[in-house]
Amino acid sequence: MSNILEVAKNDEQTEIMAIKFSDTELFEYPVSLKEAQEILKNKTTFISPTYINNEKFAIIYKQGMKGQ
Numbered sequence: 685m686s687n688i689l690e691v692a693k694n695d696e697q698t699e700i701m702a703i704k705f706s707d708t709e710l711f712e713y714p715v716s717l718k719e720a721q722e723i724l725k726n727k728t729t730f731i732s733p734t735y736i737n738n739e740k741f742a743i744i745y746k747q748g749m750k751g752q
Contacts, residue, residue, distance in 0.1 A: 711749060712749055712750075713747065713748055713749070713750070713751035715744055715747055717729070719747070723744055723747075724740055
């Protein structure tokens with residue numbers, strides 16, 4: 685609980701967000717930011733949750749797992 689209060693600067697009324705990751709996989713072939721931006725056709729920096737449609741996700745996933 686102290687970590688949460690630290691993030692909220694000891695203000696119990698401050699809204700904060702936490703993201704829990706589960707069932708994650710490491711790509712065999714890392715996909716660079718530039719490659720992901722080219723696939724998505726936008727300049728996202730992934731500093732916050734970003735919507736990726738199923739088609740684009742499949743392309744990124746395939747490239748990351750098979751290097752294609």
